Amino acid sequence: MTTRRPSALPPSRSRRRLLAALALSAAAVLGASSCSASGEGAQGGGGSAGKGAATRTVTDIAGKVEVPAEPKRIVSVDFYSPATLVDLGVKPVGVVEGFDSDDPDLRPKRYHDALKDTATIGTYYELNIEAVAQQNPDLIFAETRFLRKGELKRLQGIAPVVQLDAAGVGAWKDRTLMIGAAVGKSAEIEKQAAVFEKRADELKKKYADVLEKNRIAVFAYGQDHSTWGTYPAGHFYVPVWDAVGATFRPFTEGEHKGVEGSVSEWLSLEQIGKLDNADILLYAYGAGDFVDKTLARNTVWKNLPAVKNGMVFRNIPASVVSSFEWGTESLDALDGVLAEISEKAKA
Structure with missing residues (x-):
């Protein structure tokens, strides 16, 4: 890859x-x-x-x-x-x-x-x-x-x-x-903060190779599965990815709302090709049908580098972390996702 x-x-x-x-x-x-x-x-x-x-x-x-x-x-x-x-x-x-x-x-x-x-x-x-x-x-x-x-x-x-x-x-x-x-x-x-930071540091070191060499995109669908958007660093949907030092794909022209940490503009499926600057794609926990049914029929989606390389994964559940103990639980879940990514990257 x-x-x-x-x-x-x-x-x-x-x-x-x-x-x-x-x-x-x-x-x-x-x-x-x-x-x-x-x-x-x-x-x-x-x-x-x-x-x-x-x-x-x-x-x-x-x-x-x-x-x-x-x-x-x-x-x-x-x-x-x-x-x-x-x-x-x-x-x-x-x-x-x-x-x-x-x-x-x-x-x-x-x-x-x-x-x-x-x-x-x-x-x-x-x-x-x-x-x-x-x-x-x-x-x-x-x-x-x-x-x-x-x-x-x-x-x-x-x-x-x-x-x-x-x-x-x-x-x-x-x-x-x-x-x-x-x-x-x-x-x-x-x-509680110290426990969270210790766990984040463990994952940061454990998966340093994957985290440092790849850009991620965490995305979800909009109404009626007809639009999509991505979450940047600093958004409340991705705090554990921030905590382990993940690098997010940059917004392309027409995506950024001009507000730091804000979700991208919701774009049409015809613009899904904008995700070609991501090495790893992570879809929202509840977006399985959107990926398996809606995007699976989209030719542009199927030709994205991350899709062709098999680097598409489900994000953790309850990702809107609201406390340190919640965050530590989310890091444990993230360990499983990163293990999948690491294994695939080595294949």
């Missing part, structure tokens, strides 16, 4: 970023966390904490925010924080819709089991603010880029809001550390 060694970010960059984030999260709790008996200065005056409750100051993507020293009623209006909270032994009282689904491609089953009966407060892109208020939260987690106009201010009127972000390579790690700091469990989350 054709091999390339494209330029990539220095492998130490992700580790430096994580170490810096670890230090930041520790400082947020141990250094910058000032406990007081006053709720003055908190973002929101609502919630079950009430006046006179002890608070701590933590840092989120917007700056400093005062949160309860020991939050008791947490509402997650984002997709990610519930899994981290479960891993830390904290059960939120409100989550976005979807946790009642046991689809293995959405999340590991244990998160479904832990949260399937939790009250829902709408979707992460269309909240029910009244449902949030009904849970009487003392702390809210939100990925603010998905909030509609005016919703952040309304949420802050209910309880302190810790604002999160998930865009960019390694951003999910920073977010997870931030969640741990906000609930006063930095030590626990840092231990």
Whole structure:
């Protein structure tokens, strides 16, 4: 098969970023966390904490925010924080819709089991603010880029809001550390981070030859199987591939939306030839029929270098990693996929 060694970010960059984030999260709790008996200065005056409750100051993507020293009623209006909270032994009282689904491609089953009966407060892109208020939260987690106009201010009127972000390579790690700091469990989350990093390093070394010499494309289909798109480095669908140092094929003309870490434009099947710059093709866990039935009839697809070389593989399930423990489980699954790829590359 054709091999390339494209330029990539220095492998130490992700580790430096994580170490810096670890230090930041520790400082947020141990250094910058000032406990007081006053709720003055908190973002929101609502919630079950009430006046006179002890608070701590933590840092989120917007700056400093005062949160309860020991939050008791947490509402997650984002997709990610519930899994981290479960891993830390904290059960939120409100989550976005979807946790009642046991689809293995959405999340590991244990998160479904832990949260399937939790009250829902709408979707992460269309909240029910009244449902949030009904849970009487003392702390809210939100990925603010998905909030509609005016919703952040309304949420802050209910309880302190810790604002999160998930865009960019390694951003999910920073977010997870931030969640741990906000609930006063930095030590626990840092231990989970260390386990994840150790496992990622193991796979990076074990499959260095495959990872360094090949460009990958992780792709999925759009509506009615009539379009397709790929996920670049930094997208929330590919964090474990980022963690092991995979090199992604570059977008070709007309694919990039101009937003870092954003999925490509959804393209017609006639443009599937754009994937000819990938050595390894990985289709979404649930896209088997799309590959076996729709693409199998496409002549351009059948003539792609990766297809002709037999380098087409199914991606891991539940790839939208939302916590370090979830990530470690995903790395174990990735070990199996990389073993298949390595074996095929040697054939």
